[in-house]
Amino acid sequence: MLDVYIVGDDMNQEISRSILNSHQPMNRQIIKIEDPYMKLDVYWIFFRAGGRDILLSKKNKHTFYELQLMLDGFICQTVEKENKIFTTTIEAGNFMIIPPNHYHQVTEASDSGTRFSVAFQIESQDTYILAAIEQIKKILVFPFPEAASSYIQLMREVFKKTSPWASKEVSNLLQCLLLQLFIAVLPDDVRGIQRDVKPDSAAGMMLEIQKYIEEHISEGISVSKVASHFGRSSRQLNRICNSQRGMPLNRIIGEEKLKYIKDLIGTSALSFTEIAELCGFSNEYALNRFFKYAEGYTLGQYRKLAMLS
Known part of the structure; x- marks a missing residue:
């Protein structure tokens, strides 16, 4: 049996509704979820949809985990780890969970977008959840499963109704969402799933991925397009890219796109709008x-520097 408690001075549904729809954090209210696993x-919980200013955030450090999930648009997330600053782009369809006690900030964002974020603490002795937490500590971006956006949409739908069980429904949906994300970050060997790409073929696959990106960089290429071309999931391709290049697929695409932009600026007469x-x-x-x-x-x-050189 799942036990859910809402703790705070005001326990009516309006407070819970504001969690999903306002740009202010939840005050003096904690959703507690307990089951045999965690x-x-x-x-x-934040649901931010709108322009660039809404997607940006100030520099923060917390004692809890913070989920950043992009439903639309992109954000550039900086995270400080071991006195180094790591900058990662989180595009639509991807997420990152920032571990506790790490300074972080959303420093750049698309003109518009939708960012879903959750602050949580977790305690567990479950082998799989502990393995997922170890992956989270690596500060990586992961593609989220299709079910994730459905859970978020269901949470929003709950608060369009006047259900007396709204808080319990959101708690259950949120737990399902987080479990799906933990599964998404879990290494295949921990789950006991045989890798479909053998180690000796991963290097060859990486060459094919790189070649495809370079040949289609002028077509607005994305992670989903690359995955579709190779008939594999984004997670599978990210695993290959991380093992062979030490970075996820979206970062490789970003680097190639930057090279292409610089080449067009320096060697063509195209306008910036055309580029x-x-x-x-x-x-x-x-x-x-x-x-x-x-x-x-x-x-x-x-362009001026390129002309001078």
């Missing part, structure tokens, strides 16, 4: 923001 304390369209950006402004974040120069500044 104990969860959920401190707040943005070729590279899959919504407009010149979005391209310029991406480029400046990566290189430290605006598009115009880089």
Whole structure:
């Protein structure tokens, strides 16, 4: 039997509704979830949909885990680990769980998007959950399973109704969501699933992936398009990329896209609007923001430097 408690001064449904729809954190209210596998304390839930300013965040450090899941658009997440700063792009369809006691900040974002985030503490002696936590500590981006967006949508639907069991429904859905995400980060060898890519063939597969990206970089290529071309899941391709290149697929695509942009700026007479369209950006402004974040120069500044050289 699942025990769910809502702790706080005000326990009515309006408080719970505000958790999903406002831009303010949950105050003095904790969702407690306990079952034989784990104990969860959920401190707040954010559902941010809108422009760039809504997606950005200030520099923070917590004593709990923080889920960042992108349903639409992208964010650039910085995380400090062992006195080093790691910057990762989380695109739509992907998520990251930031471990406790790590400074982090969303420093850049798309013009619009939808970011779902949850702050939680977890206690467990379950072998699989402990293995998932070890993966989370590596500060990696993972593709989320299709069911994840359905759980989030169901949570939002709950608060469109006046159900007296709304809080319990959200608690159950949230637990299912987190379990799905833990499974997504779990190494295959821990789950006892035989890898479908043999170690000696992973290098060859990586070459094929790299070649496909380079040949289609002008077509607004994405992780999902690469996965579809090779008939594999994003998770399988990320596993190959991490083992062979030490980075996930979305970062490899980002690096190749940056090289392509620099080449177009330096060697062609194309306008920045035309380059943005070729590279899959919504407009010149979005391209310029991406480029400046990566290189430290605006598009115009880089073109002048390229002409001088």
